[in-house]
Amino acid sequence: EVQLVQSGVEVKKPGESLKISCQGSGYSFSIYWIAWVRQMPGKGLEWMGIIYPGDSEAKYNPSFQGQVTFSVDESISVAYLQWSSLKASDNAIYYCARLNGPAGLYGMDVWGQGTTVTVSS
Amino acid sequence: EIVLTQSPDTLSLSPGERASLSCRASQRINSRLVAWYQQTPGQPPRLLIYRASSRATGIPDRFSGSGSGTDFSLTISRLEPEDFAVYYCQQYDSSPETFGQGTKVEIK
Numbered sequence: 452e453v454q455l456v457q458s459g460v461e462v463k464k465p466g467e468s469l470k471i472s473c474q475g476s477g478y479s480f481s482i483y484w485i486a487w488v489r490q491m492p493g494k495g496l497e498w499m500g501i502i503y504p505g506d507s508e509a510k511y512n513p514s515f516q517g518q519v520t521f522s523v524d525e526s527i528s529v530a531y532l533q534w535s536s537l538k539a540s541d542n543a544i545y546y547c548a549r550l551n552g553p554a555g556l557y558g559m560d561v562w563g564q565g566t567t568v569t570v571s572s
Numbered sequence: 573e574i575v576l577t578q579s580p581d582t583l584s585l586s587p588g589e590r591a592s593l594s595c596r597a598s599q600r601i602n603s604r605l606v607a608w609y610q611q612t613p614g615q616p617p618r619l620l621i622y623r624a625s626s627r628a629t630g631i632p633d634r635f636s637g638s639g640s641g642t643d644f645s646l647t648i649s650r651l652e653p654e655d656f657a658v659y660y661c662q663q664y665d666s667s668p669e670t671f672g673q674g675t676k677v678e679i680k
Contacts, residue, residue: 488617496609496617496660498669512668546616555664558607558622560629565616 453477455485455547455563462569463537470533471566473547480528481505484550486559487521487532491543501550502530537570544568574599574663578672584680591648593675595661600641605665608637608646611674612657620659621646651677 458472473485487499500511502521509521522531530547545566548559575598585591595606604624609617619628621637624644634649648655656679661672 495674496611496662496671498662498671500668510667514668548617551622556605556623557626558619558628558664559609559617559662560619560622562616562618 453549453561455549455561457545457547457563457566460567460569462571465539465570465572466536467570468533468535469537469568470531471545471568473530473532473563475528475530475549478549481525484555485521485523485530486548486550486555487519488546488548488559489515489543490546490565499532499545501555504528504530537568539570539572541568541570573668574601574666574670576661576663576670576672578659578661578675580675581673582676582678584678585651586680587651587653589651591646591651591655591677593646593648593659593661593677595639595644595646595672597642597644597663601644601663601665603665604640604644605663606637606639606644607662607664608635609660609662610655610657611660612654617660648677 456474481504484501486501489497499515502509504523547563549561551557551560577596579594606624608621611617625637636647658674658676
């Protein structure tokens with residue numbers, strides 16, 4: 452079964468760092484782009500950017516550039532999303548998703564279950 | 573950045589009725605690179621339609637997509653109880669990719 456499994460709920464304080472994960476299984480992890488999508492409480496979906504596990508090429512939404520960092524460990528089929536200094540405005544559910552087809556032509560067809568990040572003093 | 577505006581914000585319908593959802597782009601989307609996703613409470617989004625009109629694997633044929641240029645639509649021919657959810661369109665023609673604000677299909 453093709454799936455993406457994300458790390459669990461995180462509760463952090465403002466200013467703390469955080470790295471969440473997304474593990475792929477059941478397919479060739481290296482050759483499919485991974486997207487990160489934010490959903491703030493009660494709100495819609497926001498595309499944060501994508502990363503290619505094969506060479507770690509990353510493309511960021513300008514709204515998130517410099518605020519987060521994408522990375523991968525191809526050897527264990529895991530993609531990461533990290534913050535160096537969290538803010539209260541980072542409260543959200545973060546999803547990873549697989550882009551299917553060349554350049555994601557066939558859409559984001561497999562999604563992780565989401566990681567809830569709560570930032571509160 | 574391409575802005576997608578979905579309408580209506582909320583659609584109140586009964587099971588068995590037809591649902592028509594609209595997604596309008598602020599500029600032309602090439603190659604019909606629009607997808608539609610369904611999200612139910614507490615669940616991640618699910619891909620329904622890609623390239624404007626192609627159904628994703630396992631999606632029932634009551635879901636159909638159409639459109640080109642700046643106007644796209646999703647139609648659910650006969651609503652089943654499990655179809656009451658929020659639907660998002662997304663363009664992946666230009667970066668940053670963007671989503672519409674969502675249309676909630678609720679039970680009347």
